[in-house]
Amino acid sequence: MSAPLLEIDGLDAWYGPAQALFGLSLTVARGEAVALIGRNGAGKSTSLKAVMGLVRRRARRLALDGADISALTTHRIARLGVGYVPEDRRIFTDLTMEENIGLARRPGRDGADRWPLERLFALFPNLADLRGRRGGAMSGGEQQMLAVARALVGNPELLLLDEPSEGVAPIIVEQMTAALRELKATGLSILLSEQNVALCEELCDRAYRIDQGELGWSGPMAAARLTAD
Amino acid sequence: MALDALAFQMINGLASASGLFFVAAGLSIIFGVTRIVNMAHGAFYMLGLYLAVTLADRLPGPLGYWGGLLLAALAVGLLGAAVEVLLLRRIYHVPELYQLVATFALALILNDAALWLWGPEDLLGPRAPGLKGSVELIGRRLPEYDVFLAFAGPAVLLALHLLMKRTRFGRTVRAATQDREMVAALGINEALLFTAVFALGAFLAGLGGALQTAREPANLNLDLAVLGDAFVVVVIGGMGSIPGAYLAAVLVALVKALCIALGTVEIAGLAFNMSKLTLVAEFLVMALVLVLRPQGLFGRPQAAAARAAASEAPLRPMGGTGRALALAALAVALAVPALATVWAYAPVLALDMLIAVTFAASLHLLMGPGGMASFGHAAYFGLGAYGTALAATGLGLPTLPAFAVGILAAGAGALLFGWFCVRLEGVYLAMLTLAFAQIVWSVVFQWEEVTGGSNGLIGIWPDWPFDSRAGLYLAALAVTVAGLYLIRRLIFAPFGHALRAGRDARMRAEASGIDVARIRWLAFTASGMLAGAAGGLYAFAKGSISPETLAVGRSIDALVMVLLGGLASPAGPVLGAGAFTLLQDTVMRETDYWRALLGALILALVLLFPGGIAGGLSRLFAGGRADG
Numbered sequence: 115m116s117a118p119l120l121e122i123d124g125l126d127a128w129y130g131p132a133q134a135l136f137g138l139s140l141t142v143a144r145g146e147a148v149a150l151i152g153r154n155g156a157g158k159s160t161s162l163k164a165v166m167g168l169v170r171r172r173a174r175r176l177a178l179d180g181a182d183i184s185a186l187t188t189h190r191i192a193r194l195g196v197g198y199v200p201e202d203r204r205i206f207t208d209l210t211m212e213e214n215i216g217l218a219r220r221p222g223r224d225g226a227d228r229w230p231l232e233r234l235f236a237l238f239p240n241l242a243d244l245r246g247r248r249g250g251a252m253s254g255g256e257q258q259m260l261a262v263a264r265a266l267v268g269n270p271e272l273l274l275l276d277e278p279s280e281g282v283a284p285i286i287v288e289q290m291t292a293a294l295r296e297l298k299a300t301g302l303s304i305l306l307s308e309q310n311v312a313l314c315e316e317l318c319d320r321a322y323r324i325d326q327g328e329l330g331w332s333g334p335m336a337a338a339r340l341t342a343d
Numbered sequence: 344m345a346l347d348a349l350a351f352q353m354i355n356g357l358a359s360a361s362g363l364f365f366v367a368a369g370l371s372i373i374f375g376v377t378r379i380v381n382m383a384h385g386a387f388y389m390l391g392l393y394l395a396v397t398l399a400d401r402l403p404g405p406l407g408y409w410g411g412l413l414l415a416a417l418a419v420g421l422l423g424a425a426v427e428v429l430l431l432r433r434i435y436h437v438p439e440l441y442q443l444v445a446t447f448a449l450a451l452i453l454n455d456a457a458l459w460l461w462g463p464e465d466l467l468g469p470r471a472p473g474l475k476g477s478v479e480l481i482g483r484r485l486p487e488y489d490v491f492l493a494f495a496g497p498a499v500l501l502a503l504h505l506l507m508k509r510t511r512f513g514r515t516v517r518a519a520t521q522d523r524e525m526v527a528a529l530g531i532n533e534a535l536l537f538t539a540v541f542a543l544g545a546f547l548a549g550l551g552g553a554l555q556t557a558r559e560p561a562n563l564n565l566d567l568a569v570l571g572d573a574f575v576v577v578v579i580g581g582m583g584s585i586p587g588a589y590l591a592a593v594l595v596a597l598v599k600a601l602c603i604a605l606g607t608v609e610i611a612g613l614a615f616n617m618s619k620l621t622l623v624a625e626f627l628v629m630a631l632v633l634v635l636r637p638q639g640l641f642g643r644p645q646a647a648a649a650r651a652a653a654s655e656a657p658l659r660p661m662g663g664t665g666r667a668l669a670l671a672a673l674a675v676a677l678a679v680p681a682l683a684t685v686w687a688y689a690p691v692l693a694l695d696m697l698i699a700v701t702f703a704a705s706l707h708l709l710m711g712p713g714g715m716a717s718f719g720h721a722a723y724f725g726l727g728a729y730g731t732a733l734a735a736t737g738l739g740l741p742t743l744p745a746f747a748v749g750i751l752a753a754g755a756g757a758l759l760f761g762w763f764c765v766r767l768e769g770v771y772l773a774m775l776t777l778a779f780a781q782i783v784w785s786v787v788f789q790w791e792e793v794t795g796g797s798n799g800l801i802g803i804w805p806d807w808p809f810d811s812r813a814g815l816y817l818a819a820l821a822v823t824v825a826g827l828y829l830i831r832r833l834i835f836a837p838f839g840h841a842l843r844a845g846r847d848a849r850m851r852a853e854a855s856g857i858d859v860a861r862i863r864w865l866a867f868t869a870s871g872m873l874a875g876a877a878g879g880l881y882a883f884a885k886g887s888i889s890p891e892t893l894a895v896g897r898s899i900d901a902l903v904m905v906l907l908g909g910l911a912s913p914a915g916p917v918l919g920a921g922a923f924t925l926l927q928d929t930v931m932r933e934t935d936y937w938r939a940l941l942g943a944l945i946l947a948l949v950l951l952f953p954g955g956i957a958g959g960l961s962r963l964f965a966g967g968r969a970d971g
């Protein structure tokens with residue numbers, strides 16, 4: 115068996131002096147979708163930030179495609195093929211939708227650009243009419259789609275998704291779920307932090323549950339509902 | 344008032360507005376992306392001017408002249424890039440205050456570098472080829488170069504607008520101004536972006552300076568003068584807004600132009616020379632904007648400053664050891680006059696130290712418990728000194744009432760300026776305090792009839808029993824001890840708790856019923872009065888004062904003393920002021936390049952010993968290492 119795409123072992127993370135993650139370990143294989151579940155404040159978002167190098171962290175092993183990334187800065191990690199969709203979307207409100215996309219566009223590690231605008235708009239039809247719209251003038255659902263689209267044009271191999279269903283209308287959650295299933299079918303690996311268990315079940319193969327910064331449980335997604343929390 | 348005079352002054356004003364705008368725009372762009380207020384930005388402007396004068400002189404022909412100007416600006420941009428890579432990268436993670444003093448240290452070093460390279464004399468550059476003449480406008484002759492400069496401002500404004508809107512670099516800058524982390528998460532090299540942004544900002548400042556070649560001589564005071572003006576402009580226009588910077592620069596320039604054009608006017612039988620009021624006018628514009636729109640004309644409301652959670656140990660009342668140490672220090676201080684027989688210089692040095700301790704303690708009250716970093720504390724020191732001196736010499740008051748007048752003058756100044764300052768936070772507050780101090784300095788410098796202008800005031804001697812060296816020294820000791828005691832009482836009173844609560848969590852403090860702005864205003868005033876007391880002592884100790892007494896350098900001295908001592912410890916200002924005075928009276932006296940020395944000291948402090956002397960000592964005694 116080849117090495118997993120993302121390999122985390124013994125990950126600690128801090129905000130200032132306060133430790134938020136304690137020895138977290140998990141893996142994501144190529145083409146796999148993995149769910150991170152757990153209560154509010156458990157440390158799901160922090161785990162994703164730690165992978166991106168956005169919080170102070172230390173790990174026994176933190177590797178992407180077999181290569182250590184624990185000493186790399188955020189932009190280098192992104193360039194190795196990690197797309198990040200943060201929890202509050204963090205759209206550039208001053209820039210138009212198209213400028214948001216344009217800023218993020220870069221070829222994948224193989225040099226290919228797999229995400230021309232037409233393909234993005236096929237995935238998220240709502241975005242097609244909003245090219246010139248300022249990010250700040252978009253609705254929450256539109257911003258969420260833009261956040262995913264912005265991550266995709268970096269041509270990632272691994273997508274870190276932080277609560278894409280939070281604060282958006284049910285109809286948008288449905289569209290988002292369909293889009294994510296499509297992405298998974300193309301072979302993209304996904305690490306999804308999500309409280310919406312239904313969405314996780316639609317998409318993910320395995321799940322990890324974080325309790326107060328520590329790994330609480332891990333197993334197949336189908337068994338996740340049965341674990342008490 | 345004649346219309347032609349106004350038009351003339353307006354073109355002249357627009358020409359100066361252009362230079363100011365370039366500096367302010369660079370400052371704003373750099374702050375937007377890196378969150379650093381570059382105190383060395385005025386120095387970049389000054390270097391741009393010096394370099395341009397040198398290059399335009401050496402290079403032949405019109406091409407040489409204009410090419411020299413451009414080369415000078417580019418060189419300053421390059422210097423900016425080097426500064427970013429070598430210095431700023433090390434201080435992005437330190438608290439805001441340390442960033443401010445570190446870039447100020449850089450300004451000091453650059454100033455001495457200019458002194459070393461170009462000497463102390465003013466340098467006038469050649470006239471601009473092709474623009475040496477003048478044009479006629481409503482019967483007045485306007486220098487062509489001023490007209491050219493008046494147009495250069497809007498041209499650069501347009502160029503910057505296009506850069507920001509149309510280029511990838513510009514979009515990246517705008518995105519990073521909103522959310523740097525997210526920009527990095529998209530794979531954009533943050534470090535490279537920061538370097539480029541700093542280079543651009545430095546280039547703009549350098550260009551602003553270079554373009555003044557044909558208008559004003561290069562001199563070593565320009566850096567701080569321009570920095571103060573640029574802060575006023577940025578505060579008015581709104582930090583981060585380029586059009587705001589232009590509008591504010593024009594507004595300030597036009598108000599000044601109006602004042603000058605009005606000349607002497609008669610109001611209610613009194614003759615006012617309006618042209619001397621230009622500084623006050625600038626202040627009034629800023630005050631008006633701050634009252635109506637605290638974030639500036641085009642600025643966005645400030646987010647509550649996310650304070651780097653510097654876990655500060657809670658203040659404790661002085662323990663037995665502390666009390667013993669304080670008493671021992673007092674005993675030594677009391678014995679100093681007796682030392683004079685063996686070491687004549689001892690009382691002089693000790694008096695300097697006492698004045699410094701009082702001054703530093705006043706700033707420490709503001710910065711430590713108050714959380715407000717003043718970059719213009721010299722204003723209150725100076726108001727105290729001038730108030731005391733004028734009362735003693737002009738009004739002929741005896742020593743003690745004259746001293747009281749000085750303290751009241753400083754208190755009145757702090758009351759007025761503090762009202763505006765306490766409404767701001769962090770770097771905005773620092774900029775505003777510096778701008779106010781610049782204004783006070785300029786008023787003192789220009790108001791010759793009262794302050795003696797650049798000559799200052801002389802013959803300020805205290806009367807009996809303070810007219811002997813020992814008498815004055817003991818009086819100063821009493822003032823210092825009383826000041827320190829009062830501060831301690833204040834800090835441990837409910838007032839002090841409220842002040843610290845407002846510093847640590849403003850929202851929460853306000854929610855629990857504390858009027859934070861009012862508490863801070865009181866602290867600002869108390870601090871100003873104590874600084875005034877130090878200034879009064881200084882006037883009597885030296886016998887003469889000059890605008891130098893309240894120049895920016897003194898504000899920075901106070902900052903260095905507080906930082907040197909350590910911000911977190913109440914004993915900090917005593918240790919810091921003592922050590923600094925010793926250093927100043929020994930090492931720095933010996934060299935022409937004391938500014939660079941001071942700058943290097945500050946940089947070492949920020950980079951190596953952020954806890955100051957007190958922090959270092961308590962760490963030593965605790966035997967533990969600091970938790971990184």
Ligand SMILES: Nc1ncnc2c1ncn2[C@@H]1O[C@H](COP(=O)(O)OP(=O)(O)O)[C@@H](O)[C@H]1O
Pocket residue numbers: 129132134152153154155156157158159160161
């Ligand atoms: N910016 C921050 N500063 C300080 N503490 C934080 C910050 N963000 C999150 N935390 C703390 O870290 C812990 C984990 O938070 P987070 O990873 O956001 O949880 P989740 O995403 O699972 O809801 C929580 O206790 C939270 O309070």
Ligand SMILES: [Mg+2]
Pocket residue numbers: 155158159160201277
């Ligand atoms: Mg979260």
